[in-house]
Structure formats: structure tokens, C-alpha cells
Amino acid sequence: MEQSEFDSLMRDVEEFCVELRPKEEIHYIEHTYNDELIPLCKKYNLLGIPIEKKYGGRGADSVTYAKALERIGKEGTGIRTFFSGHTSIGQVPIQMWGNEEQKKRYLIPSTRAEKILAFGLTEPEAGSNPLELKMTYEDKGDHFVLKGIKYLISNAGIADAIVTFAYPKGENGKMSAFIVDIDKEREAKGESLMRQDLTTKLGMPTTNTGMFELNDYPVPKDNILGNEGDGFKIAMTTLMSGRLSVAAGCVGVIEDCLDEVVRYSKQRNQHGKPIAKHQLVQEHIAIIKTELDASRLLVYEAARLKDLYNLNPSDQRVRSAADNMIAEAKFYASNAAWNAADRAVQVFGGRGYSYLFRPGRHLQDVRVCRIYEGTDEIMKLKIAASVLGREYEAYR
Ligand SMILES: Cc1cc2nc3c(=O)[nH]c(=O)nc-3n(C[C@H](O)[C@H](O)[C@H](O)COP(=O)(O)OP(=O)(O)OC[C@H]3O[C@@H](n4cnc5c(N)ncnc54)[C@H](O)[C@@H]3O)c2cc1C
Numbered sequence: 594m595e596q597s598e599f600d601s602l603m604r605d606v607e608e609f610c611v612e613l614r615p616k617e618e619i620h621y622i623e624h625t626y627n628d629e630l631i632p633l634c635k636k637y638n639l640l641g642i643p644i645e646k647k648y649g650g651r652g653a654d655s656v657t658y659a660k661a662l663e664r665i666g667k668e669g670t671g672i673r674t675f676f677s678g679h680t681s682i683g684q685v686p687i688q689m690w691g692n693e694e695q696k697k698r699y700l701i702p703s704t705r706a707e708k709i710l711a712f713g714l715t716e717p718e719a720g721s722n723p724l725e726l727k728m729t730y731e732d733k734g735d736h737f738v739l740k741g742i743k744y745l746i747s748n749a750g751i752a753d754a755i756v757t758f759a760y761p762k763g764e765n766g767k768m769s770a771f772i773v774d775i776d777k778e779r780e781a782k783g784e785s786l787m788r789q790d791l792t793t794k795l796g797m798p799t800t801n802t803g804m805f806e807l808n809d810y811p812v813p814k815d816n817i818l819g820n821e822g823d824g825f826k827i828a829m830t831t832l833m834s835g836r837l838s839v840a841a842g843c844v845g846v847i848e849d850c851l852d853e854v855v856r857y858s859k860q861r862n863q864h865g866k867p868i869a870k871h872q873l874v875q876e877h878i879a880i881i882k883t884e885l886d887a888s889r890l891l892v893y894e895a896a897r898l899k900d901l902y903n904l905n906p907s908d909q910r911v912r913s914a915a916d917n918m919i920a921e922a923k924f925y926a927s928n929a930a931w932n933a934a935d936r937a938v939q940v941f942g943g944r945g946y947s948y949l950f951r952p953g954r955h956l957q958d959v960r961v962c963r964i965y966e967g968t969d970e971i972m973k974l975k976i977a978a979s980v981l982g983r984e985y986e987a988y989r
């Protein structure tokens with residue numbers, strides 16, 4: 594990306610974040626969905642940061658996109674999760690695997706906020722092992738029908754189209770990926786489509802997570818993504834993009850926790866001096882700062898390898914180097930962000946134990962980063978296998 598385009602993107606991201614913050618704060622405290630987020634994303638042209646310019650995106654490479662998500666992550670994990678759902682795991686698989694007609698049909702409107710996207714892999718019986726999913730598709734000649742349930746899907750309740758994974762019905766076939774349009778008329782009539790929001794989340798109250806059920810839901814033949822049977826490959830490649838987005842957002846969370854702790858500890862006095870002068874408070878600051886730098890370096894290296902993979906998609910050695918480094922970045926940064934939020938709450942004392950202040954909100958929100966897009970445990974198994982060799986992969 595040209596320096597001037599990078600500068601202009603980061604300026605837009607900064608202005609977006611500044612304008613969003615007071616609105617997000619009110620929605621968070623009231624625990625209401627932030628309906629001002631998407632219009633603001635549109636205003637600053639941020640709904641397709643890594644999407645090619647010819648489809649309306651900003652054409653950012655992975656390192657640039659990670660830097661943008663890092664800044665956005667400071668505003669909260671819920672906000673960054675919206676971007677991950679819409680772009681990193683919604684638009685990116687269409688950009689990577691879609692044909693020209695699909696890119697025009699989905700990428701262009703999704704960069705203009707006319708279509709919101711999501712990624713539906715997880716099911717009630719298939720989380721850490723997506724190979725166990727139960728959703729099926731059936732070829733009906735001129736169209737497919739899909740049947741099954743997807744749950745815990747970011748943006749599901751606000752999506753216009755969802756990249757969805759299913760097995761062929763009644764056969765021992767391979768998983769395929771489909772772009773499923775949400776037909777709101779059918780939904781209103783309760784015909785073969787039902788959606789429900791998840792309203793009991795521990796955090797991220799301002800953005801949407803939901804489930805959807807398809808019951809012989811028609812999907813045009815044109816909406817298969819890649820070739821029939823490519824589903825698992827598409828899902829795994831998409832998760833590289835998703836995990837990197839989580840890790841980048843976590844760097845932002847850590848940075849925000851550090852900013853808050855520095856500001857608060859200098860102004861809060863106890864025992865006759867600012868708490869920043871107490872050595873044990875400084876310990877929190879030292880650890881947050883070190884883990885911020887370590888997380889950021891891992892994320893940038895992972896993003897650099899992802900860019901290399903994007904340039905050489907058939908090079909399996911590059912793919913696996915990127916995949917493993919992304920797993921390390923996601924595992925490390927999400928734990929460091931959880932730790933930073935916990936330390937920030939501690940430095941804020943009693944005020945920390947409240948979602949009126951930023952540390953408490955980060956603590957509630959960022960916990961999910963150790964779960965979605967591959968849990969801590971799955972990341973650790975993946976990292977260990979990258980050292981031991983594939984024959985030691987513990988989840989096989
Ligand atoms: C807010 C939110 C948003 C989400 N957004 C999306 C989305 O947009 N799209 C989507 O498809 N999914 C999404 N998810 C789902 C998420 O990716 C899954 O929850 C996650 O992959 C874990 O699956 P699970 O919940 O079924 O847990 P399980 O797989 O049942 O795991 C439960 C526990 O067992 C451990 N475990 C499982 N297998 C092993 C093993 N082999 N070895 C060691 N430990 C193991 C896990 O690490 C975990 O600790 C979202 C989840 C949440 C909470």
C-alpha cells in the first residue's frame with residue numbers, strides 16, 4: 594500500500610474511533626445494540642479495509658489491516674468483532690475463493706454497508722472440531738437446499754448474507770461452503786429460516802451475536818463458494834484471517850488498558866502520593882507494557898507472513914509458517930489482553946469493578962478472544978504440533 598493511502602486510511606480510522614467513542618460508551622452503559630456503528634463505518638469508508646479497491650475496499654495488505662484493527666480494538670472488543678465478522682471472515686473468503694460475479698454481487702455492496710456479512714461455521718455439536726458439523730445440503734437440480742443450525746455467529750442477526758458450511762446430505766462427502774442470502778420475507782413468514790440473537794453474553798453488549806436455523810432453505814447454485822468439497826479448506830484459510838484480526842484487536846485492548854492505567858495512576862492519590870509512585874502499581878504498568886510490545890511484534894510478524902502467503906497461495910511451506918505464527922499471535926495476544934484488562938481493573942481499585950470505566954468493559958469483552966476462532970487449547974495444540982511435527986497433532 595502506498596504511504597499516502599496508508600496515512601489516509603489511518604486518519605479515517607482515527608477519526609472514526611474518536612467519533613464513535615462517546616456513542617459506544619452510552620450504548621455500552623445502557624447495554625443496547627450500537628446502531629450508530631455501521632453508519633459511521635460507512636462515513637469513513639471502513640467496511641472493506643483489506644478488500645481490493647475495484648470492489649470498493651481500501652486495498653490494505655495484512656500488516657496495514659492489522660494496524661487499523663489494533664486502533665479499532667482500543668474502542669472495544671465488540672466493535673472489533675463486528676469488523677472481524679463482516680470483513681475478516683465475511684468478505685475475505687469471498688475475495689479469496691469467490692468468482693468474479695460473486696465478488697461483484699457481495700463485495701461491492703458490503704463495502705457500501707448495503708450488505709452486512711457473517712461467517713457461519715460453529716454449530717451446537719461442532720465447535721473446536723468443525724469436521725463434526727451437522728448442517729447438510731442437498732442438490733435439487735437448479736438449486737441447493739440447506740438444513741441445520743449455526744450458533745454463536747457474530748453479526749448473524751444483522752447479516753444480509755452468511756458464508757455457511759455444510760455436508761452433502763446422506764453421503765460421506767466433503768464439506769462445501771455457500772453464500773447464504775438472508776431472505777427477510779421468508780424470515781418474517783417463518784418459512785425455512787429462523788434467527789435469534791444471543792442476549793446473555795458476558796460482554797460485547799453493543800454488537801450482535803446470534804444463531805440461525807435453516808430448514809430446507811433454498812440457495813442458488815451460483816452461491817457455492819469455490820468448488821463443491823472445498824469447504825474445509827475455505828474455513829481453515831478464513832480462520833487465519835479471523836485469528837489475525839482477533840490478535841490485532843487484542844493489541845489495541847492492551848494499549849487502551851495501558852493508557853487508562855497511566856492516566857488514572859497519575860491522578861489518583863493514596864498514602865500521600867499518586868498511586869503511580871507505588872512500586873507494586875508500577876509492576877502492573879511494566880508487565881502490561883512488556884506484553885503490549887511482545888503482542889504487537891508477534892501480530893506484525895504474523896501479518897507479514899500472511900501477506901507472503903497471500904502472494905504465494907499455493908506454497909504450503911509459507912502457508913503453514915503463516916498459520917502457525919497467527920496461532921501464536923492469537924494465543925499470546927488474547928491472554929495478554931485478558932491479563933492487561935485484569936491488571937487495569939486492579940489499578941482502578943473499586944472503580945475498576947464497574948462497566949462505567951474502560952478497564953471493566955475490556956475485562957468483560959476480551960475474555961471471548963481466548964475462545965472464538967479457536968480456543969486457547971486448540972491454539973496450544975497447533976503450536977506444539979508445529980514444533981513436534983504433524984504426526985503429533987493431538988486433535989486428530
Ligand atoms: C461471542 C462469540 C462469537 C462467535 N462468533 C463466531 C462466528 O462468527 N462464526 C463461527 O463460526 N463461530 C463463532 N463463535 C464460536 C466459537 O468459534 C466457538 O465457540 C469456539 O470455536 C469453541 O467451540 P465450542 O464453543 O463448541 O467449544 P468446544 O469445542 O465444545 O470446547 C469446549 C472446551 O473443550 C476444549 N477442547 C475441545 N477440543 C479439545 C481438544 N481436542 N483438546 C483440548 N481441549 C479441547 C476447548 O478448548 C474448550 O476449552 C463465536 C463464539 C462466541 C462466544
